Amino acid sequence: MKLGGILRFVRRDSRGSRGSLVFFVACVAIGVAAVVAVDGVARAIDAGLRSRSRELLAADIAVQGRQPLPAELDAAIARVAPDAERIDVRELATMAGALSAAGDVERSRLCELKVVDAAYPFYGELTLEPAGRLADLLDASTAVVAPELMSGLGLAVGDTVRVGGADFRVAAVVLDEPDRLDFALVLGPRVFLSSAGFDRTSLLGVGNRVKYRALLRLPGNPVEDELDRVKDELDDSIPATVRLRFETHFEAQPGVRRGLERFASFLGLVALLSLVLGGIGVAEVVRSWLRSRTIGIAVWRVMGLRPREILVLHVAHIVVFALIGSVLGAVLGGAVPFALPALMPDLLSADLVESWQPLALLRGIGLGVGVALLFALSALTAVWRVSPALVLRSDAEPLPAPRLVRIGALLLLGGGLFASAWIQGGRADYAGWFTGGLAVLALLLFLGARALVWCAGVLPRGRFGPTVAHGIAALARPGVGTVGAIVSLGLGTLVVTGMALIERRLQSELRGALPENAPSVFLVDVQPDQWEAVERVLADGGADRIDMVPVIMARLAAIRGDTVASLVEDRGDDDERERGERDEGDRRPRRWALTREQRLTWLDELPDSNRVTARLAANAADDVLWRDPERDEISLEEDYAENLGVGVGDSIAFDVQGLEFEFLVSSLRQIEWESFDINFFVVVEPGALDDAPQMLLAAARVASSAEDAIQDQLVQSFPNVTMLRIRPILEKVADLLGRIALGIRVLGAFTILAGVAILAGSVGASRLRRGNEVALLKTLGVTRRGVLQLFAMEFALSGLVAGALGAAGAYALAWGFLEHVVELEADLPPLGFVLAMGLTATLAVTAGIAASLRALRARPIESLR
Amino acid sequence: MTSRRVECRGVGKVLPSGGEQLTILRDIDLAIDAGESVAILGPSGSGKSTLLGLLAGLDRPTTGSVLLDGEALEDKDEDELALLRRGKVGFVFQAFHLFANLTAHENIRVPLDLTGVDGSAERATELLERVGLAARAHHYPSQLSGGEMQRVALARAFGPNPSLLLADEPTGNLDSKTGERVLELLVEMRERENTTLVLVTHDPAVAARAERRIVLEAGAIVSES
Known part of the structure; x- marks a missing residue:
């Protein structure tokens, strides 16, 4: 039978069944709309991130580290990209305060400080109010702040804001910042300072929470390969033990996009669920539709239509209607990326969304037709059973579809669902769980x-x-x-x-x-000599459960006598963090674990939220943590130890401000992080590092009504201290x-x-x-x-x-x-x-x-x- | 020269019914020549319709053999039977069995399109005129009376000039006057096309319009005249 004939059949034959097939169309359209909406939004944001990648990075290449960027980087840039322009940016969370007439801090807020050079940004617009260039507005005595901070502190342009113990005149309000994403989780509103301004604050010594970034602009609008080459050469020039992240704008926010992808794959599966349910509906509608057509089919058979021709005609019918439903659903779902920025303006700005995503529409239509066909097929095998003798006897023997066809239809359904879930979820194991879980749930519901x-x-x-x-x-x-x-x-x-x-x-x-025992505030970067006074502020404010631990910044120096440099060398270029899971059986330490900046503390006893899972045989008998009188001991969090490839009994060395200290790993721990206790991956025996340069981290439980007063006072008296409210x-x-x-x-x-x-x-x-x-x-x-x-x-x-x-x-x-x-x-x-x-x-x-x-x-x- | 159109040789049909085997037809021997018209008479449940189904290859005999134009039907699979019926065998049913979603004209075109006749639309119009329903070409079955529906069914059955026409109680659902007119039309069309006709009925008056009558009782031929 020719295509024209088939289509004519479908057109004529659908007349009587359009009513019931409306529901067929609805079932498909609903599912496809959900699928297209999710896929469309994810693609729209992804495309938006890509198309604005340069503004979002505010550079061609960005280099980022947790330490002041090393001199090797300056040399490398001079050699690899001598014509590159550079802006240095520092970011950290700190406190900002508004002053009373008497000059005391009367209101304070946690803010995100950004210290930039005048040339910032290379790309994109920094929208200021009153309008102007950042370079003209920002000097050693001025700040530019976000509107949320203005309203939070009751400030107006021209007022004074205190940051890090120094006072700044608010020169302008920043309305839009190119390299800040609306949907990122932020601690507080933005404050811009110039380098000269930052130098006036007492935050210089804080050091350990600062993100250091160098933004590079290369002349001549370089293409992707060129930027990749420069990036790789810069990366290769830096010692392997220094942990720096290099990113070109072509990578377009890889971290954000990975998160988006994961979220989209999860939502994609939820959307697929409604499509699959629609599929069940399709099967139902097709089944009863065929039931109402049985005699008609028998008449067709009497007239000499072969079973397979009847199947083809009905499949064509299904395809046409599935197509109608899918296109309808795709149009509905495709409208969502257009509507979303308007619906959620605080989450997504319109210029970050490229709403027209034809691929999402096509994929949705493909999935819709595919799923509808999969579910219709098992119902359609019943077409085989219609005996032409039915026109004469209502009890005519049914002709069973060949067993192969019936089993094939079922296998096809299972396989097709798995494939759809794979397409939607992006991973075979998700697809397996989805298909299996759905089958079990559907079976239980069916039995019920x-x-x-x-x-x-x-x-x-x-x-x-x-x-x-x-x-x-x-x-x-x-x-x-x-x-x-x-x-x-x-x-x-x-x-x-x-x-x-x-x-x-x-x-x-x-x-x-x-939780009853959980602290409600954390104080970061308290200097040891400030503690007594800080503790008094807390106590006077009614805080209880005040807790304090020293924090020492350190870097791993060696494991079992092998230097980190040699271990990194062995690791090579493969950064497993990018790859996700590491290969089975790979016991080598992970590069990120080797090179990261590590916070250590010392403790006599572990908090309740810690559970020792392995300890040295020498002290296995009781709960005393530190037992070996000869050596300095260390206790590691289980997963961290695994990432380093070390166990109990191994030796491990840390570099603290240029001095190396060696420890014996004497226990491994599991930590219940949700307790909000102060917890560390690495805890050392008291005495070993007591004299090392340190900061204090404090926690306390404060009534929420008292938090503001304590915060204001801390900002007034201890400008270097940052208060994080839970x-x-x-x-x-x-x-x-x-x-x-x-x-x-x-x-x-x-x-x-x-x-x-x-x-x-x-x-x-x-x-x-x-x-x-x-x-x-x-x-x-x-x-x-x-x-x-x-x-x-x-x-x-x-x-x-x-x-x-x-x-x-x-x-x-x-x-x-x-x-x-x-x-x-x-x-x-x-x-x-x-x-x-x-x-x-x-x-x-x-x-x-x-x-x-x-x-x-x-x-x-x-x-x- | 006449040739053998349909032949039954020792045909029997047994159907399972509530765990038992129910014999519908037993040992039927029957030969119908081309151009003949034969009525199969008998009370309800005598196996008339089953026999008709076997002659068209709609169903398979439990024993014996059915030959259509000399070809044994039991040797053929579903597809071959379907192709054999296509254009060669016409069917008229007691319940008309028109496609409810197609107009009268479209119903008549179905078998014509299936056999790939050129100018099926013109032929359908001509057939509608022949059964006196030219004015109702674009009406749906639900808009036609019983007699009109059966006339459309006749036009549909005769459309591709089948060599064998099978009619199952064609007047069974019609009042006697309408039935009479439909029967008239059936006989007239058959004679004009010289189609072999096998007609199943329980009404002796209807059977009288055929050249030959076969009486079935309890699944066996009891008389022929």
């Missing part, structure tokens, strides 16, 4: 639905009123697609309810009271979580929509039967209202069953996740269960009645025809 349908069948219905009895009977009626609708509606309920439960619990944990940080994390959860919930709502479309579809497909039923009921004297009630009861029961199954699944999953993954007391609200059931039932009744409106109009006379 079957069991309930069975129960409905054996329940003595006479006991109930006629309406309920009819509803129960309708639930039990074989072959009405009830089970499919219940499974998909239940899955939708499961996803949405489960997410809501988990999110609600996490939010209450994050926004609620801090509550606002947790608030920020909760906000971020809320945004993520919103995305998941919106996508979850799509799965419910898919479930509703399926229910409506299966109801719509049984229109003929329902029409007859309505006519018969009316003939028997049931009023329109009565019929409506009968139907509503039937849908309500389906909805209740789906809601109960879905909610049960959601509670089980949420409980398991909270108790065993997050390790929180689950504490799930029982009312949610009832709510989920009620809402699902309401949705089911609405969708069911809407889909049977035509059947409800059937006149009694039709029962005679």
Whole structure:
């Protein structure tokens, strides 16, 4: 049969079935819209990051380190790129304060300080108010600050702000900064200082929390290869033990994009879920559509159409309608990247989003048609069974599809789902979990639905009123697609309810009271000679549980006598952090672990949040941490030790300000980070490093009402000290979580929509039967209202069953996740269960009645025809 | 010279029914020549329709052999049977079985398009005129009366000039007057095209319009006239 003939068939033949195929189209469109929306937004942001990569880096090449950039770098730049222009940038979190008339700090805020040269930025615009060039506005006595700090401190342009003990006149407000991403998690608003201004502060000695960055601009608009070459040559000129990160603008924010990719792959799978549910709907609709066509197919067969031609015609039908649904969904989903910047202006600026993403549309359409076909195929194999003799005898023997075809269709479905999940999630193991998990969940829901349908069948219905009895009977009626609708509606309920439960619990944990013993503020960079006075400020402010530990900045020098330089050499160029997992069996220490700046402390005893997992046999007997009187001991966090490839009994050496200290690894620990205790990867025996240059890190529990006063006083008296408040940080994390959860919930709502479309579809497909039923009921004297009630009861029961199954699944999953993954007391609200059931039932009744409106109009006379 | 159109040799049909084997037809021997018209008579459940299905290769006999134009149907697979029917065998049903989603004209075109007849649209129009329904070409089956539907079905069945026309109670769903007119049309069209006709009915008056009558009872031929 030729293509033209097939298409003509589809066009003509769809006339009678367009009604039920509307639901088919809806099922596909909903899923495709979700898939395209996620993919489109991810691509739009990715493309936006790429197209603005230069402004976002504010340079052609950026070099970043945690230490002052070494002299070797200057030499290397002079040699490799002698014509390059350079701006040096320093960034750190510190405190900013507004002054009272008396010159005391009366309000203070945590801010992110950025110290730049006049030429900043090379690329992109720094938008200032009043308008002007940064170079003209910024000198040793001025600062440029973000509007949030102005309002937070009650400042106006021209007022004075105190940063690091020095006072600056606010010369302008910075409205937009090219190399700052709206959706990055930031500690506080921006403050710009010039280098000369920074030199006036007392922050110079702080040193250890500063990010040092050199921005390079190369002449002649160099291409990617050229920049890569310069970057590699610079990297090669730096000693391997110095940890610097080189980035060209062509890499376009690799860290952000990796995060985005991971997020998109997770959301992509959630979106796929609604497409798969849509697929279940497709299978249902196709099944009942074929049922209503059985005689027609038999007539085709009598006229000499071969089974495979019938299959081709029906597949063509499915493809055409899947295509219509997919295109519709792609248009809907494709609109999301256009709408998003307007909906979330604080999260995404419009110029960061390249909304037109044809590839996302194409991929969505491909997935939509593919998934629809996969689910339709197993239903379509029934076409084989239609015997032409059916035109003569209603009990004509069915012709089974060849076993190979049936098994093939099932295998194809499983394989196709796996492939779709792989496309969406980007990883085979995710795809495996997704497919497997979905199969198990669907199977459980299916068994649950079957069991309930069975129960409905054996329940003595006479006991109930006629309406309920009819509803129960309708639930039990074989072959009405009830089970499919219940499974998909239940899955939708499961996803949405489960997410809501988990999110609600996490939010209450994050926004609620801090754990009883947890500190609420941390003080960073306290000088040892300041401690006494700082402690008094804390105590006077009503703080309790004041805790303090010394912090020493150190770098690893050697492991078991091998110098870090030689170990790095052995490691070669492969940086596993970029690659993610390291190869199985690779016991060599990781490069990042070898070269990172490491904070050490000394302790007599470990906090409660530490659990020793391995210790030297010499002190295995009791809890005393340090036992070897001959040698200086060290205790390492388990994973850190693994990354270094060291174990108990090994020797390890640290370089502290040019002096090398050797230690014996005498224990390994596991740390419960969520306790908010002060914890360190590396703890050394007291006495070994007591005289090394150190800072203090303090923690205390302060009533939230007292935090401002303590902070103001610290900013006034100890400008070098930075106070980190846990509550606002947790608030920020909760906000971020809320945004993520919103995305998941919106996508979850799509799965419910898919479930509703399926229910409506299966109801719509049984229109003929329902029409007859309505006519018969009316003939028997049931009023329109009565019929409506009968139907509503039937849908309500389906909805209740789906809601109960879905909610049960959601509670089980949420409980398991909270108790065993997050390790929180689950504490799930029982009312949610009832709510989920009620809402699902309401949705089911609405969708069911809407889909049977035509059947409800059937006149009694039709029962005679 | 006449040739053998259809032949049954010792045909039997057994169907499983609730765990038992139900014999529908037993040992049917029957030969129908080209151009002949034969009525199969019998009460309900005598196996008339089953026999008709076997003659068209819609179903397979449990025993024996059915030959259509000398070709044994049991040797053929589903596809070959379908191709054999295409254009060669016309069917008229008691329940009309028109495609509800196609107009009268389109219904008639279906078998014509399937056999690849050139000018199927013109031919369909001509057939509609022949059955007196030219004015209803673009009506859907639901807009036609029973008699009109059966006339469309006749036009559809005769469209590709089949050599064998099988009719299963063609007037069974019609009132006697309408049935009479449809039967008239059927006989007239058959005679004009010289089509072999096998007609199943329980009505002796209908059977009287055929040249030969075969009476089935409980799955066996009990008389021929």
